[in-house]
Amino acid sequence: QVQLVESGGGLVQAGGSLRLSCAASERTISIYAMGWFRQAPGKERGFVAAISWSGTSTYYGGSVKGRFTISRDNAKNTVYLQVNSLKSEDTAVYYCAAATNIRNYYGRGADFGSWGQGTQVTVSS
Numbered sequence: 740q741v742q743l744v745e746s747g748g749g750l751v752q753a754g755g756s757l758r759l760s761c762a763a764s765e766r767t768i769s770i771y772a773m774g775w776f777r778q779a780p781g782k783e784r785g786f787v788a789a790i791s792w793s794g795t796s797t798y799y800g801g802s803v804k805g806r807f808t809i810s811r812d813n814a815k816n817t818v819y820l821q822v823n824s825l826k827s828e829d830t831a832v833y834y835c836a837a838a839t840n841i842r843n844y845y846g847r848g849a850d851f852g853s854w855g856q857g858t859q860v861t862v863s864s
Contacts, residue, residue, distance in 0.1 A: 741768055741837045741853040748833060748858030751825055759820040759858060761835030769813035772838040774851055775820045777831035777860075784834065788820060789844035798844050802828075825862045832857040 742764035751757055761773070774789035788809040789798045797809050808821040818835060836851035838844065 741765055741771075741839065743835045743837060743853060743855035745833065745835050745855045745858040748860045750861045750863060753826060753862055753864045755825050755862070756821070756823045757825070757860060759822065759833055759835075759860070761818040761820075761855060763816040763818075763837065766813075766816055768816055768818075768837050770842060772841050772844045772850070773809075773811060773818045774836045774838065774844065775809060775818075776834045776836060776848070776851075777829075778834070778857075779828075779831040782831075786848060787833070789838075790818065791844060792842040796843060798846075822860070825860075827862050827864045830860060830862045832859050 778784040837853040
């Protein structure tokens with residue numbers, strides 16, 4: 740499995756921004772689709788965003804579209820999630836995931852076989 744480490748979470752006021760990073764232990768993620776998911780207290784983990792292996796295709800969950808931006812730098816084995824215009828309902832643990840051996844996102848959470856430990860994002864109102 741690919742080792743993934745998230746960073747960049749924290750406490751931010753509503754309307755603020757953060758940049759989450761996901762660093763991978765190996766260069767093979769450059770050929771995998773990558774995604775971000777989140778889990779709020781008492782709720783199931785849900786899809787936030789995904790990006791194809793080349794970065795040319797991106798996908799977003801309905802509640803974050805227009806506010807969040809996923810990107811990747813394959814030379815650095817890193818995926819990013821820019822989160823803007825944060826709302827209290829964005830409070831959650833954010834997880835990075837790799838769709839091992841899959842280059843594009845097909846809407847299947849089960850494609851993501853490697854997960855990070857998560858980074859906490861807390862939005863105060």
